[in-house]
Amino acid sequence: MDFNFTEEQQMVRDGLARLVREEYGSEARREVIASDAGWRPEIWAQLAELGILGMPFSEEDGGFGGGAIDAMVVMEEFGKGLVVEPFVPTVVCAGGFLKHAGTAAQKEEHIGGIVSGERIFAFAYAEPKGRYDLADLQTTAKKDGDGYVLNGHKAVVIGAPWASHLIVTARTSGEQRDKDGISVFIVDKSAEGVVTRDYATFDGRRASEVYFENVSVPADALIGAEGAALPLIERVADEAVAALCAEVCGAMKVANYMTLEYSKQRKQFGVPIGKFQVLQHRMADMYTEYEQAVSLTYFATLKLDAPERERKLAVSTAKVRIGQAAHKIGQEAIQIHGGNGMTDEYAIGHYFKRLTLFDSEFGNVDHHMKRHIALSAG
Structure with missing residues (x-):
C-alpha cells in the first residue's frame, strides 16, 4: 500500500504549514481566543480562497474532488497551530451529511456556500444526558403539516456562535434510546425559536448551548429518510x-x-x-x-x-x-x-x-x- 501523499496533497500541506506559521503564532492565537469574536473571519475567507473548504467535496458537488485523506492533511496542519476556525463542524460534519444523504437541491443550496466560506455550520448532536450515545435523544421533531416542529436542548455545540446553520439530530418517533426513529435536519440558526447561550471552551474554541422552542422547519430540511438516520x-x-x-x-x-x-x-x-x-x-x-x-x-x-x-x-x-x-x-x-x-x-x-x-x-x-x-x- 502506498502511504505517500500526492503532489497536490503535499502542496496543500506546505501551503497550510506556511499559513499556520505566519498567522497562528502563540501570541496571535492568544489574542484571537481572548477577543469577543473568538476567531478570525478573514482566515476563514483565506481558507476558502485557497480551496481548503472545498477539498473534500466531489467536483460534481462544486468541490475539488478530494476526500478523507485530504481532510486528514488539513487537520494535522491545523493541529500544529491550534487553529480554532470551524473546519470539522462545517466541512467534515455538515459536508458529510450533504455528501452522503443530501438531495440534489440541498447540495446545490449549501455546498457552494460552504466552499466559498459564506455558509458556516455547527453539528448539534450531543445532549446533557446522552453520555456519548448518539441514539439517546430527548430533542423531538414532530410532524406539523408538511414540515416539522423541533423542541429540545443540545449541549456543547462547537462552532455554533459563528454558525449560520445547524445540523440537528432529533427523534421523530420511538422512545428516548431507540435506535430507530432518529432523523437529521438542517436548521437556520436565525429561525424563530432557536435560542443560544455562547461560551468559550477550556481549549480556547467557542461553543453554545442551543435550545429549540417550537422551531418550525420545512419538509425539505430533512436529510435522508425520516426515522432511519442513525x-x-x-x-x-x-x-x-x-x-x-x-x-x-x-x-x-x-x-x-x-x-x-x-x-x-x-x-x-x-x-x-x-x-x-x-x-x-x-x-x-x-x-x-x-x-x-x-x-x-x-x-x-x-x-x-x-x-x-x-x-x-x-x-x-x-x-x-x-x-x-x-x-x-x-x-x-x-x-x-x-x-x-x-x-x-x-x-x-x-x-x-x-x-x-x-x-x-x-x-x-x-x-x-x-x-x-x-x-x-x-
Missing part, C-alpha cells in the same frame, strides 16, 4: 473522529518538539535538564506515543469507506489509543516544563488543554473501548 449519523461521527485524530497528532508533534527544545534550554544543577536520563526516557516514550498515533490515524482514515463494522472498529481503536497518547503527552509535557507550563504565556499550556479536551469529543476512551469490545464480540 447509521448516517454514526458514519459522519466516525469521519469527524478521524479528522480530530489528525488534528491532535499535529498538536502532539508540536508539544513533543516544544518539550524537547525546553529540555535543552532549562538548566538544573548547571546542566540542561535534557541531559538527565530519566527525562530522556520520558521524552522517548512521548515520541513513541506520537508515532503510534500517526499510524492509527492513517489506519482509521483509510477505513472510513470500509463496511460499517470494519470502519467502526478502526475508528474506535484509533480514538482509544490516541486519547491515551494525548493524555500522556500532555501530562508529560507540562511536568517537564514545570511551573512554566502552567502559565498562559507559555504555549505548551494551550497544547495541553487541546490534548486534554480531545478525549471528550464524540466519545471518550471508555466509550470507544466499550464500543470496540461490543463490535469484537459480535
